[in-house]
Amino acid sequence: MKIISVETFLVPPRWLFCRVATDDGLVGWGEPVVEGRAETVRAAVDELADLLLGRDPRRVEDLWQLMTKAAFYRGGPVLSSAVAGLDQALWDILGRSLGVPVHQLLGGAVRDEVRVYGWIGGDEPAEVAEAAAAQVAAGLTAVKMNAAGRVNRMPGRAEVAEMVSRVAAVREVLGDSRDVAVDFHGxxxxxxxxxxxxxxxxxxxxxxxxxxxxxxxxxxxDVVSATTVPVACGERLYSRAEFLPVLQAGIAVAQPDLSHAGGISEVRRIASLAETFDALLAPHCPLGPLSLAASLQVAFSTPNFLIQEQSIGIHYNVGAEVLDYVLDREPLAFPDGVIRRWESPGLGVEIDEDAVREADRKGHRWRPPVWRHDDGSFAEW
Structure with a gap:
C-alpha cells in the first residue's frame, strides 16, 4: 500500500481538512489547522506531503518521525498542526485497513462512554445563565465559560467582582450536580x-x-500553589517537551489539542507523561468533526482521561456547523452529556466528501478578533 495523493480543503467556518489517498483505494481524513492561520498550515501540509508520497501509510510512527524531524527547524504551532492532521489521517487509514477503530490500535478501550462539555461564552457581560440553561437542556452536564472579556492584566475590585458574579450565575443554573470550567485565556x-x-x-x-x-x-x-482549584493548560503547547515543565509546576489537567500537538501519536504520549504526574487529560477541541473524532479515540483508550471539549453550536461556528460535513451524525450525539464508544473502523466518522469539496470552493478567511483596552493598547483575546 502506497500514498498517492495528499489534498487539503479550506472549509467554513474556520477549519482545514486533509485527505490522504492510497493506491488500493483506502482514504484517511484529518484536520490540520491553526485557527486564523489555516492558509499557512495548508502550505505546511503541502510541503510535508513530499515526505509521504510513495510511502506505506501504515508505518504511522516512522512517518511521524520523518514529518517532525526530517528538517533542521522543527516544532511550533504551524508545523505541529500540519503534522497533527496528517497523523490523524494515517491512523484513520491504518484502522480502516485492519477493520478496527483507532482506540483498538492504542491498546483497546478503557471506557464505554466519554463525558463532554460545551462552551457558553462569557467574553462580555452577557446572558451566561441563559446560555448555561440551554446547554443543560441539550443534555450536557458540564460547560465552560470565559472568566472575562477585555480585562486588565491587573484587574481592579469591580472587574473581579464582575467575574465572580457571572460564574455564580452559571453555578446557580447548574446546581451542585453539574460542572463549570472557567477559561482565563491567558x-x-x-x-x-x-x-x-x-x-x-x-x-x-x-x-x-x-x-x-x-x-x-x-x-x-506560583499560580498552582496559591489555590486548591485544579489548574489546566495546554492548548498552546505542542509537544511532550513543552508539557513537561507545566506538569512539573503542578497542573492538574493537561489540555493538548489533537489538531495542534502532533496528532494522535503525540497526544497519547503526552497523556502517558501526564499520568506520571497524576494529572488528567482533557483534550482541547473547539474545532471540527475530525479533530473531535481523533480526540475521542484517544479518550476511549486513555486511563487518566477527565472530560472532552466539543464545539457543536459554539459561537465561532458561523456559516457551517461541526456536523455539516459528516454523513452520519449519530455517533457524535450526546443526549445525556456523553458520547458512547463506537466500533467503526479508523477514526469512526464518514466525511461527506461532496460537501467538503463544495465548501472548499467557497473557502474562508477566518481571523480572530483584535481587542484594545480603553487606552488604545493591545488586549489579549
Missing part, C-alpha cells in the same frame, strides 16, 4: 490569577484554564 498576569482564582474557589470550578500565557509557564507553579 488574559491575566500571574499576580492577578493568584488573586482571582481563590475568589472563584467557593463556586467549585471543575478547573481554571490557561490562567497565564504559555510564555510565562515558568511562573505557573
Amino acid at each position: 488574559r491575566f498576569g500571574v499576580a492577578a490569577a493568584r488573586r482571582v482564582i481563590p475568589e472563584l474557589a467557593p463556586l467549585h470550578p471543575l478547573f481554571v484554564e490557561e490562567p497565564v500565557l504559555p510564555e510565562y509557564s515558568h511562573r505557573l507553579g
Whole structure:
C-alpha cells in the first residue's frame, strides 16, 4: 500500500481538512489547522506531503518521525498542526485497513462512554445563565465559560467582582450536580490569577484554564500553589517537551489539542507523561468533526482521561456547523452529556466528501478578533 495523493480543503467556518489517498483505494481524513492561520498550515501540509508520497501509510510512527524531524527547524504551532492532521489521517487509514477503530490500535478501550462539555461564552457581560440553561437542556452536564472579556492584566475590585458574579450565575443554573470550567485565556498576569482564582474557589470550578500565557509557564507553579482549584493548560503547547515543565509546576489537567500537538501519536504520549504526574487529560477541541473524532479515540483508550471539549453550536461556528460535513451524525450525539464508544473502523466518522469539496470552493478567511483596552493598547483575546 502506497500514498498517492495528499489534498487539503479550506472549509467554513474556520477549519482545514486533509485527505490522504492510497493506491488500493483506502482514504484517511484529518484536520490540520491553526485557527486564523489555516492558509499557512495548508502550505505546511503541502510541503510535508513530499515526505509521504510513495510511502506505506501504515508505518504511522516512522512517518511521524520523518514529518517532525526530517528538517533542521522543527516544532511550533504551524508545523505541529500540519503534522497533527496528517497523523490523524494515517491512523484513520491504518484502522480502516485492519477493520478496527483507532482506540483498538492504542491498546483497546478503557471506557464505554466519554463525558463532554460545551462552551457558553462569557467574553462580555452577557446572558451566561441563559446560555448555561440551554446547554443543560441539550443534555450536557458540564460547560465552560470565559472568566472575562477585555480585562486588565491587573484587574481592579469591580472587574473581579464582575467575574465572580457571572460564574455564580452559571453555578446557580447548574446546581451542585453539574460542572463549570472557567477559561482565563491567558488574559491575566500571574499576580492577578493568584488573586482571582481563590475568589472563584467557593463556586467549585471543575478547573481554571490557561490562567497565564504559555510564555510565562515558568511562573505557573506560583499560580498552582496559591489555590486548591485544579489548574489546566495546554492548548498552546505542542509537544511532550513543552508539557513537561507545566506538569512539573503542578497542573492538574493537561489540555493538548489533537489538531495542534502532533496528532494522535503525540497526544497519547503526552497523556502517558501526564499520568506520571497524576494529572488528567482533557483534550482541547473547539474545532471540527475530525479533530473531535481523533480526540475521542484517544479518550476511549486513555486511563487518566477527565472530560472532552466539543464545539457543536459554539459561537465561532458561523456559516457551517461541526456536523455539516459528516454523513452520519449519530455517533457524535450526546443526549445525556456523553458520547458512547463506537466500533467503526479508523477514526469512526464518514466525511461527506461532496460537501467538503463544495465548501472548499467557497473557502474562508477566518481571523480572530483584535481587542484594545480603553487606552488604545493591545488586549489579549
